[in-house]
Amino acid sequence: MIQKLQNIVEIEQYTTRSMANNTVKINCTIPDTYRKLVKFMNGNNIIYHTYQPKEERANRVVIKYLHHSIDTKEVTEELSSQGHKVRNIIQSKDKQRNHLTFSS
Secondary structure (H helix, E strand, O other), X not given: OHHHHHHHOOHHHEEEXXXXXXXXXXXXXXXXXXXXXXXXXXXXOOOOOOOOOHHHOOOEEXXXXXXXXXXXXXXXXXXXXXXXXXXXXXXXXXXXXXXXXEEO
């Protein structure tokens, strides 16, 4: 398997480690290497598990002390106009802790 990996990406772009139960852990140092290895494993029907890269993970943000009358659609539009991708907005019902939570 290591020889096949070397044909796909340069050896400096990843590290390997033998784990229990005949598994190999591969850590990629470059996002492109990660994408190439995932494509290779999918194309060759290799069973694997991966974590989502940090660059692709969603951020959760809380905006506190907003008035309850603020329309969440306006907040979504404003955040989108500033380049954020908004998945959802949850407006707190707690009057003492009125805030919006959104994932981007």
